[in-house]
Amino acid sequence: MKVLGIMSGTSIDGVDYALCEVTSRSVKLLKHWSRKFSSALQRRLHAAAANKCSAHELAQLHHDLGRHFASQAAQLKAGAELIGLHGQTIFHNPTPPARATLQLGEPAYLAEALRVPVVSNFRAADIAAGGQGAPLATLFHRMVFARRGQHVCVNNLGGISNVTSLDWRRGAQPHILAFDTGPANVLIDLAMREFTKGRKSCDRDGAWAKRGRVHEPLLAQWLAHPFFAARPPKSTGRELFGETFWRREQVRIKRVKLSRFDVVATLTEFTARSVALNYHRHLPSPPDQVVWCGGGARNPELVSRLGNALTEGNPSVRCATSEESGWPVQTIEPAAFALLAYHRWKRRPANIPATTGGKRAVLLGQLAE
Numbered sequence: 001m002k003v004l005g006i007m008s009g010t011s012i013d014g015v016d017y018a019l020c021e022v023t024s025r026s027v028k029l030l031k032h033w034s035r036k037f038s039s040a041l042q043r044r045l046h047a048a049a050a051n052k053c054s055a056h057e058l059a060q061l062h063h064d065l066g067r068h069f070a071s072q073a074a075q076l077k078a079g080a081e082l083i084g085l086h087g088q089t090i091f092h093n094p095t096p097p098a099r100a101t102l103q104l105g106e107p108a109y110l111a112e113a114l115r116v117p118v119v120s121n122f123r124a125a126d127i128a129a130g131g132q133g134a135p136l137a138t139l140f141h142r143m144v145f146a147r148r149g150q151h152v153c154v155n156n157l158g159g160i161s162n163v164t165s166l167d168w169r170r171g172a173q174p175h176i177l178a179f180d181t182g183p184a185n186v187l188i189d190l191a192m193r194e195f196t197k198g199r200k201s202c203d204r205d206g207a208w209a210k211r212g213r214v215h216e217p218l219l220a221q222w223l224a225h226p227f228f229a230a231r232p233p234k235s236t237g238r239e240l241f242g243e244t245f246w247r248r249e250q251v252r253i254k255r256v257k258l259s260r261f262d263v264v265a266t267l268t269e270f271t272a273r274s275v276a277l278n279y280h281r282h283l284p285s286p287p288d289q290v291v292w293c294g295g296g297a298r299n300p301e302l303v304s305r306l307g308n309a310l311t312e313g314n315p316s317v318r319c320a321t322s323e324e325s326g327w328p329v330q331t332i333e334p335a336a337f338a339l340l341a342y343h344r345w346k347r348r349p350a351n352i353p354a355t356t357g358g359k360r361a362v363l364l365g366q367l368a369e
Helices: 039-049 055-076 108-114 124-128 138-145 186-195 204-211 216-223 243-255 260-282 300-311 332-345
Strands: 002-008 014-022 027-036 082-093 100-104 118-120 151-157 160-167 175-183 289-293 318-321 366-368
Touching (some): 014 332, 027 138, 027 332, 039 055, 039 082, 055 082, 055 100, 055 108, 082 108, 082 332, 108 118, 108 366, 118 332, 138 160, 138 175, 151 260, 151 332, 160 260, 175 260, 186 243, 186 260, 204 260, 216 243, 216 260, 260 300
Parallel strands (some): 002 082, 082 118, 151 289, 289 318
Antiparallel strands (some): 014 027, 082 100, 160 175
């Protein structure tokens, strides 16, 4: 079945589309596209994520974003039979008793424009079943990257970093552990937007981080954040490592008088060391291989720092991007939601309760036809 997966992540930089041939046992990438958000739409999404818009503005944005997805998808002429729409997360609170999540982008516009069924709102059912609604790409990671006799970690570097540990060194099936590790690009992007007055939305190729020096005392304070000590299942978002964190830490940054380049270097190292810290604290054993994917995998300075942080305690670990496995780094997340849409269409539960904390396996997503 040809399924189009649509993903716009916590970086709020644009939309990734992946057209896949999906069966119950395999996912094959057919085509993929990436489209940037306009600066106007990006500003509105950032305002919503920062809780700076009215109910009227939020409702309008939900419908405008749905129309935006529909217009772009129609132009792609992908020939999909089914669509999996993640939507734009603007709020995610995994902490009980007030667990809640919200993704924007009205799916009815896609269903109307392309005249195919659309599956969306994937996270709500797992939350209703007592889970965190994340991580959900685990099923796809297992299908594509698990290797018998090896311990492979798949680490997505979007706005937030999440890892799936696939330990298949013994047993008939891999032992799976998946959770969010903390920030990936989100804080780096916020700093770049502020320092350049919106002219740059990311540290392209890690150029600024490469010019700066890491401030170790400040980094040590950030790494003491309680999220890193929390045991899985766990997930996070911009609520913990976003605008509020950035505004609060600017006071400390100004106190120690760091240059802009030093700040970006320290934030980049924060991502790298927080990932390594989570691996050390929460994985049952060091991985043989780590596969990087997501937008952060296109930042060579970040990837280099991640490799250094991981090999410090595990010199034999092999790190590579998903490109080496035939999957461009920006296709993993939309392809994962193409697979989840297929499972919903076939009425097959697709969450993994051991990784989300849910009480049971449930059908993920709601249909618009």
